[in-house]
Amino acid sequence: MFENSDRTNLNELGEFGLIDHLTQSIQLTQKSTVKGIGDDAAVLDFANKKTLISTDLLLENVHFDLRYVPLKHLGYKAIQVNLSDIYAMNGIASQVTISIGLSSKFPLEAVEEIYEGALLACQNYNVDLVGGDTSTSQQGLVLSVTSIGYADTDAIAYRSGAQEGDLICVSGDLGGAYVGLQLLEREKQIFLENPNIQPDLEGKDYIIERQLKPEARKDIVELLASLDIKPHAMIDVSDGLASEILHICKASNVGCKLYEEKIPLDPMTYETAREFGLDPTVCALSGGEDYELLFTVPQSDYDKVKNQMEITVIGHITEAAAGYQLISKSGNVHDIKAQGWNAFKSEE
Template sequence: MFENKERTDIAELGEFGLIKHLTQNFKIQHESSIKGVGDDAAVLDFSEQQVLVSTDLLLEGIHFDLAYVPLIHLGYKAVQVNLSDIYAMNGVATQITVSIGISSKFPLEAVEDIYKGIELACNKFNIDLIGGDTSSSKQGLVISITSIGHAKKEDICYRNGAQEGDLLCVSGDLGGAYVGLQILEREKLIFLENPQIQPDLEGKDYIIERQLKPEGRRDVVDLLAQLKIKPTSMIDVSDGLASEILHICTQSDKGCTIYEDKLPIDPVTYETARELGLDPTVCALNGGEDYELLFTIKQADYEKLKNDVDISIIGHITDKNSGCRMISKSDVVHELKAQGWNAFKK
């Protein structure tokens, strides 16, 4: 995929030359970033705040397919999936470190594209790049990003705080990233069979973007702060809605009831799922990679949130003995099961 571009061998720069080249345009934006790239370790000062840290690993062939994932989008997404974990703690993300393993097939220009995507995400979400590492890789492209943020102790949300009667809320809409992935996989197979056929993505822009360029929901954290709502629990929807609901219920030692007709599904997601012979509800429950925020609030906070069109109340928390269940559109009760992404599934 790099034949038509000017090609510079990474070995010409060496490790430290490569790091300097890739990070020279990144600017420090936070007072908490005392020292960023360029020394043996970064230096951070968060004063009275508690520090939040999260790490994600993205592996070529497991988490992404370069047959249809542009490298700029990959860099952007790699940052977003990490920032989402900080936002899921009701915190503010401020710094990242980036480590990459690169195989010999990648010229400098390809790695520059990855860092362009990283820089776009840093600029949009006000993030400092403060360090990382580079290495050669015999297993394809590897990207590891650590995100760092902060929050006041009393503002941090964990998964284990849901109480009986709390309302289950989710931001945005669900299933789009998974259905977008199915479209990309379909077009890849068609291309492999006949490279002369152009991809048919007309009308699918929204769900393709949901897969290739997700957005961390920092705005939801800001909204909750403005409305003076402290969620009783929170998690990001990375592995599928059902899986995340079960995480909250398990760690909070509670059950739940959700309603199929309350699940937020975009019309393009719904229609495309049907075209592909998929159940839109299953896509919403088990698709994953939506990176929306799932959280519980006290019923007393309902009035503050009820008119926000970007937040859907999909159910409520029950006692543990009631189990975790979904009421279908036809009033049939289904046990809620996690069938989404499994990092170790072969």
């Protein structure tokens, strides 16, 4: 990936040199950032708002495969995945920290690319990068991101707020990131068997982007505010629709009824899933990594959401005793079970 002549050895810079180098171009834009990188801790001012904190760990060969994930995309995605958790509280993300552990065999240019992607994500989402840590790693590439945001007390949407009769809504479309991953995995296998064959991803941009360069749904949080909708409950779709709706139902002590025909699927997701012999609905239910927002709103908000292009009503909240139901296109009733991605699942 990096020619020898382009390589700058990390050892030459040292830890402080590296931090200075990487952070010199960072510009702070958030009013709530009092002090960013350069002291023992960042200093933030959220005045009379609540502070929101979330953190994620991303490990090579567990969460990403450098054989098809470009480093810049990795940096971008690491930030998006974490911002998504703040939006999932119906809050606004304002700062992030990013820690990077990497083998000293990586050249400086590799860290720069990760940082470049991370900073682009920060810029696109109006977030300040205010801290982090860099270290050598004897293992693989390690990324840890913490995101910080804020919300008015009344605006915060917990998983536990869903009420019987609420409409279940989801933003965007589902399953694309998972189908994109299948495509990248297939091309990787072909490449490993014959390195002369170039990957054939033509016309598949959308689902490849869903996997490699997800966009957290800040716009939905803003849209809901502009529609004067306070979601009763909210979560982001990182492990698949099934796993997430169960989180909401269990935290809220309610049941749900989802309609398969309502689940939003992009045509490319649908077609490509079929090519792989996969059920597109299963990809949406169990695929994960879509980073859409799943939320419930009172029925009285139906008129506000029904004509929103980016929001689909896919079912409603029921009493707990009714269980967790998926009504198939043919009218059959299925129990919803979480089969999302499990970070401790044995490798087959």
